[in-house]
Amino acid sequence: MPVPAVTPQDARQLARLRTAGLRRDGTAVAALIGSLNDPPHPDYTKTALHSLARLGATDAIPAIDHTINTGDADTACYARASKDRLIAEDAARNVAGAAGTAVKIDVLYRELGETPEQINAAVAAHYDNGGDSTDPQPVEVYALRELADIVYSGAKDSSAMAVLPPNAAALNFRLDPPAALKMKIAALPPGVRLPSLIQGLSQKKMLGADEYFEMQLAADEGLPASRAAAAQLTRMEADRTQVTPNGCIALLQVIHAVGDKSQVPLFARLMAGANVEFMYPDVKNGEPQQIVPGY
Numbered sequence: 001m002p003v004p005a006v007t008p009q010d011a012r013q014l015a016r017l018r019t020a021g022l023r024r025d026g027t028a029v030a031a032l033i034g035s036l037n038d039p040p041h042p043d044y045t046k047t048a049l050h051s052l053a054r055l056g057a058t059d060a061i062p063a064i065d066h067t068i069n070t071g072d073a074d075t076a077c078y079a080r081a082s083k084d085r086l087i088a089e090d091a092a093r094n095v096a097g098a099a100g101t102a103v104k105i106d107v108l109y110r111e112l113g114e115t116p117e118q119i120n121a122a123v124a125a126h127y128d129n130g131g132d133s134t135d136p137q138p139v140e141v142y143a144l145r146e147l148a149d150i151v152y153s154g155a156k157d158s159s160a161m162a163v164l165p166p167n168a169a170a171l172n173f174r175l176d177p178p179a180a181l182k183m184k185i186a187a188l189p190p191g192v193r194l195p196s197l198i199q200g201l202s203q204k205k206m207l208g209a210d211e212y213f214e215m216q217l218a219a220d221e222g223l224p225a226s227r228a229a230a231a232q233l234t235r236m237e238a239d240r241t242q243v244t245p246n247g248c249i250a251l252l253q254v255i256h257a258v259g260d261k262s263q264v265p266l267f268a269r270l271m272a273g274a275n276v277e278f279m280y281p282d283v284k285n286g287e288p289q290q291i292v293p294g295y
Contacts, residue, residue: 010041015288017044021051022220029057036063045075046294049082053146054153056089074136078294081142084111085150101154102165105147112143116170119144123175133177134209141176145295148179155186177210178295181217194221198228201250202236215250216291219257226260233266249274259288
């Protein structure tokens with residue numbers, strides 16, 4: 001059965017569910033669990049799982065177990081990795097900084113029941129066998145992404161460059177493009193992370209699954225990301241030698257995902273050339289959107 005299109009109402013609600021995890025909004029746990037119990041669209045499941053994992057919301061474990069037992073193979077693997085991350089977050093709730101990051105990583109290994117070397121081998125096999133970053137994934141791919149997000153989130157919380165804990169040193173994050181992206185950005189000084197993402201998006205020659213993960217990572221920064229994207233687009237308008245059509249589309253996607261009404265004049269000027277007129281109502285109405293479900 002074909003997956004139904006995401007309606008505008010769904011898109012707005014998915015953005016809210018995602019934001020709850022990014023902001024660690026514990027008041028949203030009931031709504032997130034409700035999205036697991038009765039998802040109106042498949043995107044709700046991964047989005048809710050990732051936010052619940054970030055929150056360490058142990059109340060959600062029965063609903064996640066139900067998803068593991070009743071979902072398709074890919075969804076079950078995603079739910080398993082999310083549950084492991086959730087338990088890890090809860091275990092380190094009162095442990096701050098680098099020590100907290102290390103505890104989360106150890107607990108995730110324990111819950112997954114695998115070593116870093118086993119995780120690496122499974123992820124490598126997935127890609128060696130022709131898989132990509134959006135195909136149905138083994139649980140180890142999703143676990144590696146959760147591990148990368150733990151390091152990335154820890155770097156953001158500490159306002160410092162990520163320092164890879166010794167217990168993560170054996171993980172090969174480079175095997176999986178979304179995990180590799182978060183590790184690359186986490187390793188930059190805080191003031192360089194967002195400009196690096198925006199500059200990279202502006203130079204895109206093609207847009208595929210990995211680039212959409214990159215757009216989402218930028219859009220997760222909210223209004224600062226939209227304003228940085230707008231500033232880059234303005235520079236590109238002034239100097240056409242800087243313009244790549246897909247780079248323009250990528251930056252407009254970031255503004256669209258943030259739902260930044262202040263960029264309506266710029267968006268209206270550029271949208272026809274980028275063939276993204278369909279995004280304009282969301283920007284005009286200030287409605288945030290999600291680009292990639294979950295991670």
